[in-house]
């Protein structure tokens with residue numbers, strides 16, 4: 001179901017102690033609030049079980065930042081979807097551009113990861129987005145469309161309706177260069193139309209599409225005011241409770 005969501009992606013930041021403290025701070029800040037969005041934190045694997053102990057699941061969702069493309073076995077260093085689910089997490093970020101870029105993730109592996117996440121009742125927050133060159137040479141819509149088609153369009157309508165999408169233009173991640181609210185709206189509308197063409201208008205209208213890339217308290221309200229922007233996937237600004245809450249309350 002379409003919901004407004006603000007999700008933090010902590011990436012490879014915080015020690016376990018720092019992470020638990022940050023989660024507690026966010027949880028505490030949410031206690032006396034009725035935010036107009038669901039709030040989620042996606043944290044390193046090492047933090048999941050401990051963070052789960054200190055948050056109120058009614059107020060704050062928990063997710064991982066990745067999962068393996070196998071269920072179990074001889075895959076040294078990998079963490080599977082069932083393992084993530086066993087910590088109490090209910091979300092998993094998949095296909096983040098940093099994973100595609102630095103760890104060679106392809107649509108083929110992502111397809112498997114999405115299926116495993118769904119089989120284990122994890123909600124995938126599936127990331128898509130173009131690099132600067134693709135923005136500048138005008139191919140960005142086709143790039144994003146292909147990313148969605150290749151990894152997700154094998155899903156049944158019922159399965160697809162469990163996916164959350166995050167449009168993250170790579171040129172806006174960690175650069176301080178946010179997409180304008182108009183650029184975000186244009187792409188979100190295009191993404192929704194792409195979904196409608198495959199699964200129909202009802203499912204498209206019920207899909208949450210988040211924006212990610214240098215989203216901060218100062219620009220969140222303008223982005224979230226756009227009709228097809230259903231929230232944000234937040235990197236840097238999620239690492240301090242005050243700035244993260246500044247984005248949560250932008251709704």
Ligand SMILES: O=C(CO)COP(=O)(O)O
Pocket residue numbers: 009096168172173174175176212213214215233234235236237
């Ligand atoms: O990659 C992001 C979230 O997944 C965005 O990161 P920043 O908010 O730091 O630009």
